[in-house]
Amino acid sequence: MQRPPTPTDAAAARRRGRPRKRLDAAIMAGQRVVRANLHEQAAERLRDLIVRGDLAPGASLVEVELSAMLGISRTPIREAIKLLAQQGLVELRANRSPCVRPLRAAEIRELFEALAGIERIAAELAAQRITAADLERLRALQAEIVREHEAGRRDSYAAANRTIHRTIVLAARNVPLAEVHAALLSRADQVRVFALGLEDRWEQSIREHQAILDALDARDPLQAGRLLQEHVGQTAAVVTTSLAGRIDPASSAA
Amino acid sequence: MQRPPTPTDAAAARRRGRPRKRLDAAIMAGQRVVRANLHEQAAERLRDLIVRGDLAPGASLVEVELSAMLGISRTPIREAIKLLAQQGLVELRANRSPCVRPLRAAEIRELFEALAGIERIAAELAAQRITAADLERLRALQAEIVREHEAGRRDSYAAANRTIHRTIVLAARNVPLAEVHAALLSRADQVRVFALGLEDRWEQSIREHQAILDALDARDPLQAGRLLQEHVGQTAAVVTTSLAGRIDPASSAA
DNA sequence: TTCGCGCAAATTGCATGCAATCGCCAGAAA
DNA sequence: TTTCTGGCGATTGCATGCAATTTGCGCGAA
Structure with a gap:
């Protein structure tokens, strides 16, 4: 009979498994740490x-x-x-x-509002600092998004979409900003999973991405910031509408 | 002989001290929870x-x-x-x-940059949503800052200054934004303690606050956001300069 | 039938034991 | 004198025990 490993099993295994030199062995085996x-x-x-x-x-x-x-x-x-x-x-x-964390309408609205604001700031900084390599990566991601869109692969599309936003923020070269963005983004991802009808916006979303990339390429901070903020705002609108009927409007677990 | 309480002492005390009904008793005693x-x-x-x-x-x-x-x-x-x-x-x-967390020049620059950006976003939102009560509170805080400045009370000035920024962000009525702001702000406070010469900027800072309050009062998002971002940027410049000579320029604990 | 009370099970919060790991320092070799 | 190596002490990381608290439920009373 198989049974799930208990903490004790795991601890014992961990202890017995490797007499010593664990790290060295792992590294020499070419395993990523x-x-x-x-x-x-x-x-x-x-x-x-x-x-x-x-x-x-x-x-x-x-x-x-x-x-x-x-x-x-x-x-x-x-x-x-x-x-x-x-x-x-x-x-x-x-x-x-x-x-x-339950889905609450007011919180979701605030979440996307904050996310939009932070991405705007990031885009403004990124427009000043973005490198050719960054831009190339963004173009590749945009192409990937188009491919996944045409193939209708929902998960891959979402992943690439996530990565393109993340990449723009990283191009701002600001660690604290990237960290707070990451926290908000994972919550936004959680929310998105429960939203329907996002596919309807894919083509529009791709056009918006293209415009943002153009603004970054032109090193135009205000334009890039404005476009990205609006883009997130659009997504938020769709998500909010989609969720509106299916969550406690006021709160939950009251 | 006094000695510091050990965990065991504390645990025992906590156990013995209140046979039961701990919460009820505390509440009935009027203690804040x-x-x-x-x-x-x-x-x-x-x-x-x-x-x-x-x-x-x-x-x-x-x-x-x-x-x-x-x-x-x-x-x-x-x-x-x-x-x-x-x-x-x-x-x-x-x-x-x-x-x-050690003070590292690059990190501090990024920190204040992120803080400035987030406060800009907050100010823009606050300008649209701020209430009369909020404004009144801000004016009172501004008056307090002036008082503490004139009295030369460094700690009180810093506290009031912190509160006025915090209040503006809260006026944006956006919880996630306020949360990320709080995290960055406490780190900024830590940095500020080690910066000298901030007092030289008090009068200028007070004038900037006044302009920001006026913009909020006028419900002018762009102006309020721009002024607040620049204000934080100015503070950052002073802090960075003050710290420049006294910290590892590149990193530490390499 | 419904409300209230109290008990018991479930679950967290904290303390502590044990082993693996790391850094440091002494000592040896170059 | 400087550098490498081995062992030791200091310290974390994880597992687990124990008590307090809360919740849910059953039972009795109105």
Whole structure:
């Protein structure tokens, strides 16, 4: 009978498995240093589950359940949950199980508004600092988006779309800005999964991307910023409309 | 002989102290619900120590030391440190003691740049949504700043200054934006403590505040945003100059 | 039938033990 | 004198135990 690994099993395995020189061995084996701490791995795994919608908004996150699911003990789980809470994907409730942040109309509106603003700032900076290599990468991503659009591949389209936004922000060469953007973006991704009808906007969205890339290419900060902010605003409008009927308009878990 | 409380002492005290009905009793005693979890208290306390400069940039944060200092066990300390790391006040190093984020020229420049951008966005939104009560509060804060300036009270001036910026951001009525702002602001505060010569700019700064308030009063988003962004930029310039000679120009802990 | 009370199970929050890991320092070799 | 190496102490990372708190439910009373 197979059974899921318990924390103890995992700990024992980890101990026995490699007498010593673990890191050296891993590096010499050509493995990418996967050696992140357990709580980081847990955070990444949980983020993924939440953003992909496998853990539904409002679902309560019970420590022992997650601990059994991931085969690690409660401690790193707790740390991971705290991390995700800080990023807005999880909501902590005093003396209660934390839960996946529910979708609330007002919060979603504010989220996209903030995201649009931050991307505008990033675009303005990026227009001043973007390199030829950045631009080339953006054009490649844009081409990829077009391909995935034509092939109708929803997931690939979304991934490429995400990457193009991320790349613009990174071109701003501002780490704190990129960090806050990443936090907001993952929450936006979570929301998007539950929105329908986004495909209707694909062609329009691609045109907007093209205009933004042109503005960046022309090193026009104001234009790039304005266009990107509006672009995000458009997406927000579609998402909000799509979700409007299906979530608590006021709040939830009241 | 007095000795600092150990985690065990504290735990025992907490257990013995209140047989039950703890919350009810506290509420009926009219106490504000101070009943935050230990890790939250610890985070707040540590944040304060860092922002006030009592824990110097680069200082290493050893779990047992902090645990003894705050009279709690390592677990909540660890959680608090993770939280502060997420906010950029603490830097985690693999398998080493975390440390207070050192001051690095490039990072500080980026930090204030991001802060300026976010405050611009906030000001634009605030100009559209600000209420009469908000404006009144801002005017009172501005008056307070003038008073503290004339009295030459450095700490009070800084506190009021911080509050006025915070209030403008809150007037934007956007929670995610306010949250990311708060994170960046606390790091900026930490940096400011080590910058000299900020007093030279007080009068100019007060004039800039007044212009920003006027723009908000006039409900002029572009003007308010532009002025606030430039204002933060000016502060950044002074801070950067002041710090330029006294920090690792490139990095540290290489 | 419905409301209230109290008990029990579920679950968090914190403390602590244990082992792996890292940095540091002494000592040896060049 | 400088550099490399081995072992030791310091410190983290994770697992787990224990108590407090909360919630849900059953039972009794109105």
